[in-house]
Amino acid sequence: MASDVKGLLPADLGQLVNECNVLVVGAGGIGCELLKNLVVFGLKNVHIIDLDTIEVSNLNRQFLFRREHVGRPKSIVAKESALLFNPKVCITAYHDSITESKFDVNFYKQFNVVLNALDNRTARSHVNRMCLAAKIPLVESGTAGYKGNVSFHMQGISECYDCTTKPHQKTFPGCTIRNTPSEPIHCIVWAKHLFNQLFGISDPDEDVSPDSSDPEAVGDAGKIALEESNDTNGQVKEKVSTRQWAQSHEYDAQKLFQKLFHDDIKYLLSMENLWQKRKPPTPLDWNDLPDVIAGSSSIDQQTVTALKDQRVWSMQECSQVFKQSINQLKEKLENEKDLIWDKDDDPAMDFVTACSNVRAHVFGIQQKSRFDTKSMAGNIIPAIASTNAIVAGLIVTMACKVLKKDYYKCNTIFVMPRPTAVKKDLFPLDQIVGPNPKCYVCAEKPEIIVKMDLEKMTVRILGDKVLKTELCMIAPDVEIDDGQGTILISSEEGETDDIADKLLKNFIKDGTRLKCDDFLQNYQINITVAAMVDEEDEKDREKSGILFEIIGDRTQLNAKEQVAEGKKTDDQEQPSTSKKANPVHDDEDDLMIIEPTTVSEVQVAGTKRRLDETEEDTPSKKRKVESETSEVIDID
Amino acid sequence: MVSENGDVKNDNKTFTDDEAALYDRQIRLWGVDAQKRINSSKILIIGMGGVGAEVAKNIILGGVKSVTLLDADDVSELDNVCQFLAPRESIGQNRAEASKGRAQQLNPMVEVTADGASIDDKPDSFFTSFSIIIATNCTKTQIMRLNKVTRENDIKFLISDVFGFFGFIFLDLGEHRYKTEVVNMAAKKGDVNVIDGLSRYISFLDAISIDWNLEEFAARAKKTRPGLFGLFVLLEFFEQKKRKPLPSSRDEDLAELLKLRDEFIEKNGIAKDRIPDDFFETVFGELGPSSAITGGVLAQEVVKAVSQKDAPLVNIFLCNPLTGTGYVENLVD
Ligand SMILES: [Zn+2]
Numbered sequence: 001m002a003s004d005v006k007g008l009l010p011a012d013l014g015q016l017v018n019e020c021n022v023l024v025v026g027a028g029g030i031g032c033e034l035l036k037n038l039v040v041f042g043l044k045n046v047h048i049i050d051l052d053t054i055e056v057s058n059l060n061r062q063f064l065f066r067r068e069h070v071g072r073p074k075s076i077v078a079k080e081s082a083l084l085f086n087p088k089v090c091i092t093a094y095h096d097s098i099t100e101s102k103f104d105v106n107f108y109k110q111f112n113v114v115l116n117a118l119d120n121r122t123a124r125s126h127v128n129r130m131c132l133a134a135k136i137p138l139v140e141s142g143t144a145g146y147k148g149n150v151s152f153h154m155q156g157i158s159e160c161y162d163c164t165t166k167p168h169q170k171t172f173p174g175c176t177i178r179n180t181p182s183e184p185i186h187c188i189v190w191a192k193h194l195f196n197q198l199f200g201i202s203d204p205d206e207d208v209s210p211d212s213s214d215p216e217a218v219g220d221a222g223k224i225a226l227e228e229s230n231d232t233n234g235q236v237k238e239k240v241s242t243r244q245w246a247q248s249h250e251y252d253a254q255k256l257f258q259k260l261f262h263d264d265i266k267y268l269l270s271m272e273n274l275w276q277k278r279k280p281p282t283p284l285d286w287n288d289l290p291d292v293i294a295g296s297s298s299i300d301q302q303t304v305t306a307l308k309d310q311r312v313w314s315m316q317e318c319s320q321v322f323k324q325s326i327n328q329l330k331e332k333l334e335n336e337k338d339l340i341w342d343k344d345d346d347p348a349m350d351f352v353t354a355c356s357n358v359r360a361h362v363f364g365i366q367q368k369s370r371f372d373t374k375s376m377a378g379n380i381i382p383a384i385a386s387t388n389a390i391v392a393g394l395i396v397t398m399a400c401k402v403l404k405k406d407y408y409k410c411n412t413i414f415v416m417p418r419p420t421a422v423k424k425d426l427f428p429l430d431q432i433v434g435p436n437p438k439c440y441v442c443a444e445k446p447e448i449i450v451k452m453d454l455e456k457m458t459v460r461i462l463g464d465k466v467l468k469t470e471l472c473m474i475a476p477d478v479e480i481d482d483g484q485g486t487i488l489i490s491s492e493e494g495e496t497d498d499i500a501d502k503l504l505k506n507f508i509k510d511g512t513r514l515k516c517d518d519f520l521q522n523y524q525i526n527i528t529v530a531a532m533v534d535e536e537d538e539k540d541r542e543k544s545g546i547l548f549e550i551i552g553d554r555t556q557l558n559a560k561e562q563v564a565e566g567k568k569t570d571d572q573e574q575p576s577t578s579k580k581a582n583p584v585h586d587d588e589d590d591l592m593i594i595e596p597t598t599v600s601e602v603q604v605a606g607t608k609r610r611l612d613e614t615e616e617d618t619p620s621k622k623r624k625v626e627s628e629t630s631e632v633i634d635i636d
Numbered sequence: 637m638v639s640e641n642g643d644v645k646n647d648n649k650t651f652t653d654d655e656a657a658l659y660d661r662q663i664r665l666w667g668v669d670a671q672k673r674i675n676s677s678k679i680l681i682i683g684m685g686g687v688g689a690e691v692a693k694n695i696i697l698g699g700v701k702s703v704t705l706l707d708a709d710d711v712s713e714l715d716n717v718c719q720f721l722a723p724r725e726s727i728g729q730n731r732a733e734a735s736k737g738r739a740q741q742l743n744p745m746v747e748v749t750a751d752g753a754s755i756d757d758k759p760d761s762f763f764t765s766f767s768i769i770i771a772t773n774c775t776k777t778q779i780m781r782l783n784k785v786t787r788e789n790d791i792k793f794l795i796s797d798v799f800g801f802f803g804f805i806f807l808d809l810g811e812h813r814y815k816t817e818v819v820n821m822a823a824k825k826g827d828v829n830v831i832d833g834l835s836r837y838i839s840f841l842d843a844i845s846i847d848w849n850l851e852e853f854a855a856r857a858k859k860t861r862p863g864l865f866g867l868f869v870l871l872e873f874f875e876q877k878k879r880k881p882l883p884s885s886r887d888e889d890l891a892e893l894l895k896l897r898d899e900f901i902e903k904n905g906i907a908k909d910r911i912p913d914d915f916f917e918t919v920f921g922e923l924g925p926s927s928a929i930t931g932g933v934l935a936q937e938v939v940k941a942v943s944q945k946d947a948p949l950v951n952i953f954l955c956n957p958l959t960g961t962g963y964v965e966n967l968v969d
């Protein structure tokens with residue numbers, strides 16, 4: 001061990017390395033490299049947590065795992081493999097979720113530093129809160145392809161992970177998905193929604209049928225078969241769900257195909273306003289499928305591809321895969337209540353590839369191979385061993401500085417695909433940025449405003465999508481600040497189930513304050529409700545279907561709207577905090593969010609706030625690389 | 637194999653389901669053509685210290701055709717602090733042989749060979765069968781001999797090592813042609829153009845022979861960060877002692893380094909503050925974190941070199957993560 005060889009490390013560092021106790025969160029791509037570095041370097045006490053089990057597609061970079069380990073817990077196998085490198089180290093492995101309540105503030109307090117090697121925002125955000133509560137320094141990291149970053153977070157010294165809201169999965173207006181797709185991704189999102197409607201947990205945001213309330217089509221829309229409505233009690237009730245319809249037809253592939261790609265398309269065609277400036281779709285008939293591929297002139301163009309999955313399917317093939325995958329999924333449904341879509345589940349992936357391709361054909365959109373569809377549907381951020389190795393090495397050196405309490409030398413480091421133009425830095429450093437006083441997590445009294453559609457949102461959607469997905473709470477309690485302490489959401493199982501599916505308008509109104517609390521995270525935030533004004537938003541097609549929008553404080557609310565005004569003609573980018581659909585869980589390992597402030601050529605250590613911070617700098621505003629780097633890093 | 641004009645002759649290669657699953661993520665990053673070229677490349681790694689082990693791991697995981705580990709040294713206690721391929725109980729055994737088992741386990745589809753001979757005993761013809769040669773733990777004399785062979789035979793050559801926390805990579809890819817994608821800002825979002833690029837390199841001998849007294853270099857010598865000249869001093873140390881500065885002989889090695897530094901700046905007319913004393917405080921032995929970082933960058937450059945995709949670094953990468961950052965010095969232009 002480095003700490004045992006006299007003279008190898010500066011004496012003070014050698015002792016710190018010998019005596020410290022560190023927590024590694026995640027045993028994926030970065031976690032494997034990091035664990036190897038730590039044990040070889042000679043840290044004596046390492047704890048590692050990971051919930052996942054090993055898969056084949058991990059093996060090209062998660063080098064502590066081999067084929068014979070597939071299916072076993074990552075944390076346990078990582079420990080076994082790492083101990084071979086250095087049997088003198090004490091490694092404690094947990095095959096568990098980091099959000100479990102047993103990993104409470106006291107658990108964190110035993111560590112000198114926490115090293116994140118995570119793959120999703122919820123977990124990163126959670127560990128951030130736990131470290132804030134326990135007052136333990138945190139080193140955060142991530143990689144995407146050739147890019148990577150390592151940053152340091154410590155209460156009172158630098159910004160916390162949540163100080164700048166991270167970019168989200170891009171979402172699309174409901175009308176685009178349901179009525180007028182124009183890009184392959186629109187068809188893929190639709191196909192995933194269809195999967196959930198047919199086999200999974202149906203989500204009111206994920207309707208796949210033609211949307212007759214499309215502002216552009218108003219006037220000529222009639223009644224459609226699979227539509228939902230609210231009954232008078234304010235309880236959402238579905239007349240005939242897509243799933244019920246499919247069940248009543250025993251998941252007959254041909255009937256489903258006719259409904260989705262013929263009847264519904266015919267209905268869309270009847271909404272004539274939509275097709276005045278667009279190319280109208282062409283309904284398909286199961287018994288008369290064309291043998292050409294959309295976006296290419298003929299099937300002859302398909303030469304042999306190096307990967308089987310890179311071949312684009314004809315409509316004939318799509319219909320066969322459609323049928324076959326539906327049969328397989330139907331069979332699965334006999335043993336499971338609801339299926340959860342997973343890119344690595346072959347029938348699920350086949351179904352989405354077939355459906356999105358047929359829909360693309362119908363709308364004259366370029367078709368995509370199963371390989372490409374998987375990238376987009378699975379939100380895959382490609383990870384490679386070498387970048388993970390670089391980042392893991394940088395984490396250890398940053399941890400050395402943290403142990404020495406050289407906090408002001410812990411600048412955020414970026415790993416770039418190519419050196420910066422002037423200073424030729426391959427690993428440019430960023431300034432150390434102090435905490436954001438308006439941060440919705442580390443501010444003294446976190447406050448935000450949430451615009452909500454009280455007519456359409458249920459209590460459950462508030463809990464799942466606003467508090468859990470957006471604000472990354474794990475087990476929220478919500479009390480209405482009405483002087484009576486009315487409980488809206490309880491973290492105790494079953495306690496508020498009876499009102500979970502009731503509409504919010506029954507409990508809260510514009511201006512209501514909600515006191516939200518996550519006990520485990522030691523995190524409280526007050527939410528002020530701003531009712532969404534329906535008429536205003538309904539005219540805006542890009543905003544159709546948006547249930548809520550998270551806004552910072554009052555000043556930001558105004559600034560934000562002005563920004564939005566000026567941007568009306570812009571492309572279809574949503575403000576990153578507007579959500580209408582549950583974002584796909586960042587299910588790829590090593591996913592990172594790189595957002596350099598100004599990948600600064602100036603290596604200033606200090607706590608100066610960013611210069612670009614102005615009033616309209618809402619938490620949602622994405623930072624841009626302003627440096628001379630040739631490329632803007634933006635990976636959502 | 638790659639032909640003279642850089643085209644791949646195995647265009648008909650298709651990947652098995654197994655390969656497709658294993659290499660899935662990286663194919664999504666660099667594409668099928670790059671993966672084909674990687675799969676047909678034969679790599680020689682000289683020296684199985686920390687950076688040798690790290691680059692071996694990365695490129696074996698990446699799925700090259702073959703990797704030959706060449707090292708005449710035995711495993712020592714110092715390897716345990718940076719080298720994870722040689723088991724702890726293998727101290728005293730040949731370092732290449734001892735590293736082979738774990739290296740092979742990383743990816744059974746790659747042919748891994750260990751060779752315990754010294755490069756000095758190998759004829760020039762031994763080296764010509766490789767697409768890429770990576771030299772670590774070599775003296776300047778050894779490097780120059782290898783570089784002559786690689787230049788005459790059009791072999792991509794990368795030199796690398798880690799001294800304590802300090803790491804470097806020197807690239808000589810000859811006249812290297814590559815393709816790279818640039819986002820077409822004018823066109824629709826997401827559209828990319830593929831353009832051809834050419835990187836030129838100079839030989840190792842030309843780089844270390846630069847006379848910094850000359851007017852064209854003097855201005856640059858005043859601005860350059862300590863890493864480049866520090867590297868020249870470390871390489872001279874290695875040339876004379878046939879080893880790295882070691883923690884066990886820290887005081888005398890440090891004195892020797894400072895002496896060599898003074899000779900270097902004297903000869904080249906460089907101000908002393910260009911290589912301050914404290915540069916040499918963290919260059920003893922070979923440390924794991926820096927081996928991981930340097931070995932990671934090295935593997936990415938190997939992938940770029942064999943796949944002929946994206947611009948490789950020109951021509952020296954220098955890094956000390958404890959005291960600064962990682963950057964590139966270009967002595968070609
Ligand atoms: Zn914060």
